[in-house]
Amino acid sequence: MSTRVRFEPSGFETEVDAPVALIDVTDEHPKADVPYSCRSASCGTCRVEVIAGADALVPPDDDEQDVLEIFGDEGPVRLCCQLELAKDTEVLHLRVLDPY
Numbered sequence: 001m002s003t004r005v006r007f008e009p010s011g012f013e014t015e016v017d018a019p020v021a022l023i024d025v026t027d028e029h030p031k032a033d034v035p036y037s038c039r040s041a042s043c044g045t046c047r048v049e050v051i052a053g054a055d056a057l058v059p060p061d062d063d064e065q066d067v068l069e070i071f072g073d074e075g076p077v078r079l080c081c082q083l084e085l086a087k088d089t090e091v092l093h094l095r096v097l098d099p100y
């Protein structure tokens with residue numbers, strides 16, 4: 001089994017096999033169009049809303065939670081630079097949030 005990963009608003013889709021870091025997926029596929037800056041859970045540039053598949057992700061660590069609290073987004077928001085798909089699921093659906 002593999003996982004279909006879909007990114008909004010680009011609409012890019014690909015298949016991945018868990019376990020995998022999403023930053024590696026997006027580095028390999030620039031069309032996913034996820035913006036990064038620090039790549040280390042500091043800046044919040046890469047915030048994504050998890051529309052589907054959140055249960056298959058490794059939960060956020062303290063550093064990631066601290067950044068997310070600063071931005072105060074509603075809903076299931078994560079830092080794409082920290083996302084690890086722990087197990088395969090039908091679909092992981094992510095929506096890139098406006099970094100500003």
Ligand code: FES
Pocket residue numbers: 035036037038039040041042043044045046047067079080081082
């Ligand atoms: S790129 Fe800075 S928090 Fe992800």
